[in-house]
Each structure stands twice: as structure tokens, then as C-alpha cells.
Amino acid sequence: MKKRGILFTSLIIMIVISCTGCVTSSSYLESINIKKYSNTLETALAQTDIKGMVDEYMQTAEGESKNKKAIVIMVDGFRANTIESFYEYGKGIARLAGEGGLYFTQPANIDTDAKIGRGTNMLSIMTGIEPSKMSVMKSSDVKRAEPLSLATSCATKYATGFYTDNINYLEHQLAQELDLIKNVNGFTANAVDDVHKLRDEIVRAVDTKTVVLAAVNDLYLHAGGNYSTRNTDYMKAVINFNSYIEEIMLRISAKTGEDWLMLVTSTFGGEESIVDNKKAHNSTTFLASNKKIENGKFI
Numbered sequence: 001m002k003k004r005g006i007l008f009t010s011l012i013i014m015i016v017i018s019c020t021g022c023v024t025s026s027s028y029l030e031s032i033n034i035k036k037y038s039n040t041l042e043t044a045l046a047q048t049d050i051k052g053m054v055d056e057y058m059q060t061a062e063g064e065s066k067n068k069k070a071i072v073i074m075v076d077g078f079r080a081n082t083i084e085s086f087y088e089y090g091k092g093i094a095r096l097a098g099e100g101g102l103y104f105t106q107p108a109n110i111d112t113d114a115k116i117g118r119g120t121n122m123l124s125i126m127t128g129i130e131p132s133k134m135s136v137m138k139s140s141d142v143k144r145a146e147p148l149s150l151a152t153s154c155a156t157k158y159a160t161g162f163y164t165d166n167i168n169y170l171e172h173q174l175a176q177e178l179d180l181i182k183n184v185n186g187f188t189a190n191a192v193d194d195v196h197k198l199r200d201e202i203v204r205a206v207d208t209k210t211v212v213l214a215a216v217n218d219l220y221l222h223a224g225g226n227y228s229t230r231n232t233d234y235m236k237a238v239i240n241f242n243s244y245i246e247e248i249m250l251r252i253s254a255k256t257g258e259d260w261l262m263l264v265t266s267t268f269g270g271e272e273s274i275v276d277n278k279k280a281h282n283s284t285t286f287l288a289s290n291k292k293i294e295n296g297k298f299i
Helices: 002-032 047-058 082-084 093-099 122-127 150-155 169-178 196-205 218-223 232-253
Strands: 067-076 101-108 160-164 186-191 211-216 258-267 285-289
Touching: 002 082, 002 285, 047 067, 047 122, 067 122, 067 218, 067 232, 082 232, 082 285, 093 232, 093 258, 101 218, 122 169, 122 211, 122 258, 150 160, 150 169, 150 186, 150 211, 160 169, 169 186, 169 211, 169 285, 196 211, 196 232, 196 258, 218 232, 232 258
Parallel strands: 067 211, 067 258, 160 186, 160 211
Antiparallel strands: 101 285, 258 285
């Protein structure tokens, strides 16, 4: 009788674990299907269009009274389903999307089957192409000089500041580009070891730069592979960073005579490993913009 009871209990546990896995997958999809998004997963914007979008926005400055400037914050590990947790408070991303829009994007590395090391998927959004096509599959790989990343491309045209808590990117990937680019006198690139210092760098740069770019790995590190909203450390990091976005927004809104484009975007979404990145729910990266976007163009 005792053995039968143990067997029955084990069976129940197995069923619960099995069902929990199913619920987690479906509830994740449901949690991001909020009306606040301006598009659908089927019409998700290509994440790598951001490079062209920044250029398009900056080049329309002729004949206008305000100085156009741009800030782009790229966050590795900022899952779309976490937005629901703080959106109702109207701060940070919610304020940004309220001014422009909140959009589903497709991860730039969605066609990469091979496993990619930490931080290298940031290259997708920094360059506009798959890391695998540049032979950058692990953090120690050195990126080919071409195509130029968003940071270096902007540096050749505007007074640009690039700030990151991913020191490896600066030392291995971005450095290769900068070695070949000469006319970047107004370019500043700093790596810091703390997300609070990163916030400070961004805020200071708003006063001195025309284009401010940031690549953030803090949320990825806090997640430790667990991007569930039940991961307390991860969610604290998400909400904390959202408060930083709020601070930055308030800073640029107080600057008269300047018209700022502000974009916050995530890289690689979903619950699965990057090896499984062709699954539908891995299209749940997002872009929040203070300007409305239609068909990849600002309107």
C-alpha cells in the first residue's frame, strides 16, 4: 500500500511538472499579447532597421528650427513579457511608448542556428546582419571591419557617444572598426562595470553629444538564464532599468530647442535557448519609440 502511495504521488508530480511546462510556454505568449503594442507578431519590425531609422531621422533636420538628436538604448535580455509588470505606472518605457509607440520586433539573429556566446548577439543590432556572417560566434571573436556598426556609422557623421557595460564588445568588436576609421574626432566610447555608472554616462552625454548610444548587458546577467517574471533578481533589475529610462526621458524633455528621437530596444526575446530561436515566441523582442513608426518609417 505504501509503495502504491509513493507511485501515485510520483505520478502526480510528473503530471504537474509536465503541465507547468506547457502553461509556461502558452502564458508567456499570452502575457505579451497586450493591446498597447502598435503591431502584431506577424508584422513585427525588423530590429536591424534601427540603423537606417536613425539615419533617416537625423537627415531630415534641414530647414527645421530645432536641432535633431537621437538616443538609442539597446538592452540584452529585456524580455517583452516583463513590460506588463510596470506599464500601468506610466513611467520609462510606458511614457516613451505613450509619446510614440510600442512595437514587436524580430531578433536580427533569428536565422542563426548555431549557439552564440554572451554579448555577441548585440552585434546583430549594432551592425544590421547576423553575427554568424561575420564569424563572430563567441565573445573572443574579433568582428570584421565591415559592415560598420551603428556606433561607428554614427561616429563618422555626428558627435557620438557610445556607452556599454560590455567591455568585451569595445575591446574585441568595436575596436576593429575604429582602427580603420579616421574621421571620428567627436566620438567617445566608454565601458563601465556598473549599470548605475552607465546611467550616469548616458545622462552626461545628453548634454554634449548629438547621438547617444548604449548597449546594456545588465539584465542578461541578472537573469542568469532565467527570464521568468518570477525571477525576483531579474525583475528588480528590469524595473530598476526602467526607472533609468524615465530619468533619461525627463532629462531630454527639459532641453529646449532640441528635438530628440529616443529608442529603447531589446535583443533576442523568448524563453528558449538561442539554438531554438526559430520558434514563434522568440520574435518577442520589442522597440519603444517616442516617435510613431509605420512600415519602418517615422510618421
